[in-house]
Amino acid sequence: xxxxxxxxxxxxxxxNGFGGHKESEAIEGALPLAANSPQKCPYGLYNEKLSGSAFxxxxxxxxxxxxxxxxxxxxxxxFESVPDHVNQSLIHSKSSGSQFTxxxxxLLWAPFDFDSGSSWVDSLHLIAGAGDPTLKQGIGYYVYAxxxxxDEKSAFYSADGDxxxxxxxxxxxxxxxxxxxxxxxxxxxxIPRGIRYHVALHDSEPARGYILELYQGxxxxxxxxxxxxxxxxxxRDFQTPVADFIEDYENTEWSLYGKFGGNLFSAKQSHxxxxxxxxxxxxYPYKYDLGRFCPLNAVSHDHIDPSIFTVLTAPxxxxxxxxxxxxxxxxxxxxxxxxxxFRPPWYHRNTMSExxxxxxxxxxxDFRAGGAxxxxxxxxxxxDTQTFEKASGMDLVPTKLMQGSLSFMFESCLMVGVTEWGxxxxxxxxxxxxxxxxxxxxx
Ligand SMILES: [Fe+2]
Numbered sequence: 001x002x003x004x005x006x007x008x009x010x011x012x013x014x015x016n017g018f019g020g021h022k023e024s025e026a027i028e029g030a031l032p033l034a035a036n037s038p039q040k041c042p043y044g045l046y047n048e049k050l051s052g053s054a055f056x057x058x059x060x061x062x063x064x065x066x067x068x069x070x071x072x073x074x075x076x077x078x079f080e081s082v083p084d085h086v087n088q089s090l091i092h093s094k095s096s097g098s099q100f101t102x103x104x105x106x107l108l109w110a111p112f113d114f115d116s117g118s119s120w121v122d123s124l125h126l127i128a129g130a131g132d133p134t135l136k137q138g139i140g141y142y143v144y145a146x147x148x149x150x151d152e153k154s155a156f157y158s159a160d161g162d163x164x165x166x167x168x169x170x171x172x173x174x175x176x177x178x179x180x181x182x183x184x185x186x187x188x189x190x191i192p193r194g195i196r197y198h199v200a201l202h203d204s205e206p207a208r209g210y211i212l213e214l215y216q217g218x219x220x221x222x223x224x225x226x227x228x229x230x231x232x233x234x235x236r237d238f239q240t241p242v243a244d245f246i247e248d249y250e251n252t253e254w255s256l257y258g259k260f261g262g263n264l265f266s267a268k269q270s271h272x273x274x275x276x277x278x279x280x281x282x283x284y285p286y287k288y289d290l291g292r293f294c295p296l297n298a299v300s301h302d303h304i305d306p307s308i309f310t311v312l313t314a315p316x317x318x319x320x321x322x323x324x325x326x327x328x329x330x331x332x333x334x335x336x337x338x339x340x341x342f343r344p345p346w347y348h349r350n351t352m353s354e355x356x357x358x359x360x361x362x363x364x365x366d367f368r369a370g371g372a373x374x375x376x377x378x379x380x381x382x383x384d385t386q387t388f389e390k391a392s393g394m395d396l397v398p399t400k401l402m403q404g405s406l407s408f409m410f411e412s413c414l415m416v417g418v419t420e421w422g423x424x425x426x427x428x429x430x431x432x433x434x435x436x437x438x439x440x441x442x443x
Contacts, residue, residue, distance in 0.1 A: 004291030008171050008202060010182040014239035014287075018221055023280030024179065024243040025068075030278035036066050045277055046072045052192050052218065052283035063192070063218060065281030067177065071249055073196070076256060076269035100129065100417020104379045107418065110427040111370030114169075114206045116147030120199035121156050121257050121264070124211070127422035128355060128374060130414035133160035133215045134261045139326050139412055141355055142211035143372070149173075149200035151255065153248075155273045157196040158259040161215040164190050164312070164328060166408060168359050168370050170207030173200040176285050177276045179241025185209075185359055186406060188328075189287035190219060190312075196256065196273045197285075208370055210357045212410050214326055219312040222327075227296060233311045237292040240284050248272040290359075290406060295334045301341045306331075306409065319413045327352075327411040337398045344391050347382030350375075353416040354409055361405025366427070377415045 015022050025031045032038045041047050045068040052063035123146035131138010166188040174181045176197040183189045191197055201207055249271035258265045298304050309329045316325035354375040375381050
């Protein structure tokens with residue numbers, strides 16, 4: 001089945017396609033013709049530019065969007081620090097790496113607890129990462145677990161990076177400045193740096209999932225090389241919301257939460273942030289159904305590198321060609337037909353670090369849906385002895401892998417450290433001949 005069969009119907013409209021210029025207007029004629037910044041915008045709207053890259057970035061990497069809104073986003077009171085943030089989980093290091101404990105042991109986390117009292121902002125737990133958002137270098141890995149929607153008149157944004165959000169349980173109903181998205185388990189979304197949004201639960205169902213925050217650059221589709229022009233994640237399957245606004249600017253008070261340099265700030269404003277009537281440009285949120293991913297693999301023999309399952313990548317230029325600060329990789333149902341092949345992953349030590357989560361289904365061992373594990377740089381791992389013996393002697397008939405399961409991996413060229421919260425919640429340090437993960441994904 002090429003597309004996930006969801007229990008929850010998505011009522012929203014989208015624009016299809018990954019990257020490139022898009023435009024949307026909630027009221028016909030709200031987008032000015034030809035000019036981006038006319039002397040007077042249609043309907044008396046304010047124009048505002050939202051830039052996600054340097055103005056002078058190369059044309060194919062330039063990400064800028066023009067917003068036409070009822071009031072400028074600059075209209076708010078001063079930001080105040082939120083020192084008593086529930087669990088301090090957002091707080092990041094001011095100097096590179098000092099917040100993280102970097103250890104070579106394999107780490108395993110049991111499914112993270114739900115938190116009925118938390119809404120989106122309080123639910124973000126930084127578990128691991130590398131680098132520093134103030135230098136726009138590195139990554140942050142979060143888990144979220146919330147039991148209630150954000151207050152109706154509140155919004156959140158991160159100035160630190162792009163959020164790649166992967167629901168594991170519960171559907172997220174997200175209103176962004178540029179429009180609304182429903183993001184269900186098996187889907188993920190990306191909300192770029194700076195874009196303001198509100199997260200509500202669907203039918204009050206608690207939600208849990210994972211986030212990769214990218215402090216540098218933006219995600220792109222991997223090159224396909226000899227694969228050709230189609231396969232893996234196809235551009236047409238990405239969906240961007242259409243313009244949608246509300247009018248709330250008289251006798252009203254909104255709370256705006258901003259993640260800035262790893263710390264949380266809040267400001268009051270007397271109008272809604274969700275008043276963008278029309279927009280056009282190259283910088284916007286989007287979502288994708290992992291069920292639409294078109295996996296490719298060996299059809300004769302050998303176990304191929306897991307990079308063949310890359311959905312999105314964020315290159316790291318200083319680390320060399322083809323090297324990513326973050327690859328987002330997914331493992332879903334597929335056939336394994338390799339002959340004369342040890343089908344599980346080979347034993348390996350990689351320069352890249354691997355953080356995995358399980359969205360649904362079962363893995364052997366203690367890796368559970370809603371949990372996670374980390375295999376760090378050059379830490380050797382592979383299947384356990386029992387699996388090795390089984391795979392070495394099995395009859396190599398075509399086999400359907402991971403039916404009903406879906407897992408993902410954040411692969412990074414950076415050595416990933418764990419936060420205090422991450423260490424506190426870790427279930428076990430796996431230090432043995434056999435680790436849990438890789439076998440599943442590929443056996
Ligand atoms: Fe691995």
